[in-house]
Amino acid sequence: MLKNILLIIMDSARYDVVAAAKTPNMDQLGTLERRWSYSSWTFPAHHVFLMGLMPHKSPTRIHASNVYRQEYSQWQQRTGIKEINFSDFTPQLSLPLFLQKRGFRNEALVSMPVLNPATNLNQYFHRYLLMEKHNDFSGMIEMIHPVPGQPTFYFLNLGETHYPYSIQGADEEDMPHLHGVHGTLKHFPEPESGEWFSDDQFQSMKQAQQRAVAAIDQYLPVLLHKFKGLPTHVIITADHGELFGEGGCFGHGPIQHPKVFEVPFLEGELPTE
Ligand SMILES: [Zn+2]
Numbered sequence: 001m002l003k004n005i006l007l008i009i010m011d012s013a014r015y016d017v018v019a020a021a022k023t024p025n026m027d028q029l030g031t032l033e034r035r036w037s038y039s040s041w042t043f044p045a046h047h048v049f050l051m052g053l054m055p056h057k058s059p060t061r062i063h064a065s066n067v068y069r070q071e072y073s074q075w076q077q078r079t080g081i082k083e084i085n086f087s088d089f090t091p092q093l094s095l096p097l098f099l100q101k102r103g104f105r106n107e108a109l110v111s112m113p114v115l116n117p118a119t120n121l122n123q124y125f126h127r128y129l130l131m132e133k134h135n136d137f138s139g140m141i142e143m144i145h146p147v148p149g150q151p152t153f154y155f156l157n158l159g160e161t162h163y164p165y166s167i168q169g170a171d172e173e174d175m176p177h178l179h180g181v182h183g184t185l186k187h188f189p190e191p192e193s194g195e196w197f198s199d200d201q202f203q204s205m206k207q208a209q210q211r212a213v214a215a216i217d218q219y220l221p222v223l224l225h226k227f228k229g230l231p232t233h234v235i236i237t238a239d240h241g242e243l244f245g246e247g248g249c250f251g252h253g254p255i256q257h258p259k260v261f262e263v264p265f266l267e268g269e270l271p272t273e
Contacts, residue, residue, distance in 0.1 A: 002151035003080045003231040011112055012252055013161040013213055013238040018264035021213035025220040029234055030268030037240045040260040041253045043114050045239035046121060052095035055237055055263045078233045096124035105152040109140045111159030134159035135168050137216055141223045146230055160216055165208035167215045202245040224270060232270040238263040
């Protein structure tokens, strides 16, 4: 039986921040791994996801071609499709095209404007939507309506963990109440201002990202409840990390630093009973 696939990408979420955050719901899904992104910036990192490649484990003593082969064969377990070879993805190297050919519906809900639907990322999606707000996981959840018998690939880019690490929608009646995560971080300098951050501010931003991860975790059951009884494979990861002052850097993008490439990764199946 084919499964739904929920690929949840927490934008900019650092591995060590996710590891330190309270995430009881993610913990139930699978074991958190430290992996490596192919890219330090949002657009190319998402392009790689849509090639069907998840963050890698930086393995040694193995040829890259064999790593890719193994990675592509993982989609057997993730989708429920019996036999998958690397050649099934060629020549386009597109996960949504591969899935579409096998009867999947493809839906993308993205938060970061750089991933907007005018880019080529929206190829082969039945629905590809840029959210109005960059931090509206709860609004995203409201737009997701799985249909029994219609395997669907959900490609979700979450912006709560992106600067300024703010969470909205926490006061909505049907959502769990999240303590201490309201409001934005207005006292921080804007990236454009040229002003630099103090150590305290970096610490405070890191903690804010950690709270954003915990908030995402609290919303997770609301999303997963919609898939109750439906075979569903869930992957939670990040597109790249974030620097909070290490090496004199802030953020991500044109930065060569291990903490920008280090990302969290976990996956697991939802119980169908
Ligand atoms: Zn990003």
